[in-house]
Amino acid sequence: MARTIRFHRHGGPEVLTIEDVDIPSPGPGEVSIRTRALGLNRAEALFRAGTYIEQAQFPSGIGLEVAGMIESLGAGVEGLSPGDAVSLVPPRSMVSSPVHGELVTVPAELAVKHPPTLSWEAAAASWMQYLTAYGALIDIARLTQGEHVVITAASSSVGLAAIQISNRIGAIPIAVTRTTRKAEALHEAGAAHVVASAEENLEARLKQIAGEHGIRVVLDAVGGPAFLPLTAAMARGGVLIEYGGLSPEATPFPLFNVLSKSLTLRGYLVHEIAGAPARLAAAKAFILEGLGDGSLKPIIARTFPFEQIVEAHRYLESNEQFGKVVVTL
CATH class of the missing domain: 3.40.50.720 (NAD(P)-binding Rossmann-like Domain)
Structure with missing residues (x-):
């Protein structure tokens, strides 16, 4: 069981709840990540409100970006190990792969070992x-x-x-x-x-x-x-x-x-970039090089603790922010 952000109906930030949910062990080609920071995006606000390009199936998880440490690996995963610090290329679907929770299981191909100089907050704010x-x-x-x-x-x-x-x-x-x-x-x-x-x-x-x-x-x-x-x-x-x-x-x-x-x-x-291996590889190389040399540096507007996810979404929709809204665990 792990605390997970969910909602049971469309609406404003107030529909979000924190619930204990069974998280499956990683299957073949998957990894489980103990999250340390979550990046918030407009896409999640639209998904929560029912105006996104895909519709939630209730009760629904939410979220596209996290950073954390790999906790366990499924069969056939190579190049990653328990304890690795990783952040995620956004999954294609929040219906099938929502990631805002304490523990998430995702396809290993989405996990990227980021530069060690990057904070959890910056890592969670990078890929989208x-x-x-x-x-x-x-x-x-x-x-x-x-x-x-x-x-x-x-x-x-x-x-x-x-x-x-x-x-x-x-x-x-x-x-x-x-x-x-x-x-x-x-x-x-x-x-x-x-x-x-x-x-x-x-x-x-x-x-x-x-x-x-x-x-x-x-x-x-x-x-x-x-x-x-x-x-x-x-x-x-x-x-x-x-x-x-x-x-x-x-x-x-x-x-x-x-x-x-x-x-x-x-x-x-x-x-369309994340789903095309050759294009994604070129993008990863460019972004990781930029994160490493400092020419790409995520700007964090404000951080919120996990327990304040409703307030974080309210701030996301306020248009007051300059940069990324991040939730920490």
Whole structure:
């Protein structure tokens, strides 16, 4: 038995409970991990609320990211040993593989031995944000040195990861945030430029920054009316990669911007990288190297003890955070 985060109906953070649950021993190709920290993501809030890309089956577990120590191995697992410090590549499904609990059993292929210099909190905050940003910017968009890249929801964990990855390869990150309240922190986090979309003319400001070459790559988590000014500021042949839908407003299709500039608007989920062994191996190498040399450094907004999981989810949805929300055990 182990304490596990579960919920029995959709709703706000208050539906989350901590329950004692039987955790199966690892089967062939699986490992059990005694967790030390849990990373929280918007995906979990959406899953809990019933608005995610998959629907919970009650009673439901939850969670995509943890770090901890391997407790036991199933048959056939190689390269890992009991006592290894590991963090997890996000599982494809929270229905079949929820990981927010004291003890979790998962496919061994998801466990990654992270650099020993990484804290439990940082390790639990790494894989969702860096895999998402790497997959979009490097694997798909092929962002290169000297290019401008627009990053919306820039103070989110993925936004900050995208800023760091852009700087690591010598690209020029333009952070888009609603107001100037987080502008100084975004500059300190590595943004070359910060645009406050609720206070400035987004299209005009982006065109001013990027000049005649325009912007080839946009990484967007918001959708909504900003599609029009974002695509208007893009270069011919540009790609807008959409990985979220934070805006409560309808998202217009920018038909004439797309036609006149031959733009690509592309939906993206991190699972397409995590589920492709060769692409995942390249991503792991890039991220582990960056975590090791310090060019990739998770920014933790706030930590909560395991017993305060409801408060942690409330903070996650407050939009007050700058970086990742982490729960510790």
